Amino acid sequence: MTFVYVTARPDNVASHTVIRANGGRLVERFHEPAAYGGHESLRFRIDLKVEATLITLRSAQRDDFAFCRRVKHDTMHWIVEQLFGWDEKVQAERFASQWRLDETRIIAYAGDEVGWLQTKAAEDALFLAGIYLDTPFHGRGIGTQVMQIVIDEARRDGKAVTLGVVKINPARRLYERLGFRTTGEDEYKFYMRREADAMP
Numbered sequence: 105m106t107f108v109y110v111t112a113r114p115d116n117v118a119s120h121t122v123i124r125a126n127g128g129r130l131v132e133r134f135h136e137p138a139a140y141g142g143h144e145s146l147r148f149r150i151d152l153k154v155e156a157t158l159i160t161l162r163s164a165q166r167d168d169f170a171f172c173r174r175v176k177h178d179t180m181h182w183i184v185e186q187l188f189g190w191d192e193k194v195q196a197e198r199f200a201s202q203w204r205l206d207e208t209r210i211i212a213y214a215g216d217e218v219g220w221l222q223t224k225a226a227e228d229a230l231f232l233a234g235i236y237l238d239t240p241f242h243g244r245g246i247g248t249q250v251m252q253i254v255i256d257e258a259r260r261d262g263k264a265v266t267l268g269v270v271k272i273n274p275a276r277r278l279y280e281r282l283g284f285r286t287t288g289e290d291e292y293k294f295y296m297r298r299e300a301d302a303m304p
């Protein structure tokens with residue numbers, strides 16, 4: 105699947121806004137079949153950057169530790185360097201204390217293992233402790249799709265999704281696009297939450 109069609113009534117401006125914000129473009133104005141009321145409708149096409157069906161998640165195994173640490177350190181090095189300075193020993197110890205086998209899943213795209221995520225169930229929310237894709241796979245829509253999987257998992261349990269993001273991390277834009285709102289902050293991070301019924 106490389107694109108999807110979405111339909112909306114011509115007067116449903118809120119839907120048009122959400123569809124266009126997700127890359128939708130108008131392809132035709134048509135009338136629904138009589139069985140569906142025969143009213144006028146608009147059809148939008150959204151081209152998918154990445155095929156959702158090619159993304160799979162699997163539970164981590166103990167020997168994924170080195171892969172996870174390498175991907176996190178490669179991708180977060182610049183942030184740590186800028187804020188605190190990079191100390192390999194401190195970072196290795198911190199990673200070992202935070203990485204949890206039972207909370208971690210490995211992300212594969214088209215059969216290649218491209219990253220990982222860590223989630224933890226809380227009472228009314230699923231906490232996303234981290235999501236990291238290997239650098240060559242950034243900006244291709246994979247993170248958006250994985251986030252959508254996490255949001256759907258939480259929604260099935262009637263739960264919100266929560267996370268913390270370093271203030272200088274551009275990932276914040278992705279979270280905002282997906283309906284996360286900032287609920288708090290400290291010196292370095294924003295804390296964000298997406299309710300189960302949030303738009304989009």
Ligand SMILES: CC(C)(COP(=O)(O)OP(=O)(O)OC[C@H]1O[C@@H](n2cnc3c(N)ncnc32)[C@H](O)[C@@H]1OP(=O)(O)O)[C@@H](O)C(=O)NCCC(=O)NCCS
Nearest residue numbers: 179235236237242243244245246247248269274275277278
């Ligand atoms: C954050 C991340 C998982 C997003 O996945 P992705 O597949 O790159 O994202 P998509 O292509 O679906 O969406 C693009 C958005 O991702 C974010 N993004 C892209 N490259 C990024 C990078 N190198 N670092 C941080 N965020 C990035 C931006 O918000 C971008 O939106 P923009 O185009 O408006 O700037 C991925 O970029 C990544 O692993 N980054 C490094 C690690 C990280 O910062 N993790 C988040 C910790 S809270």
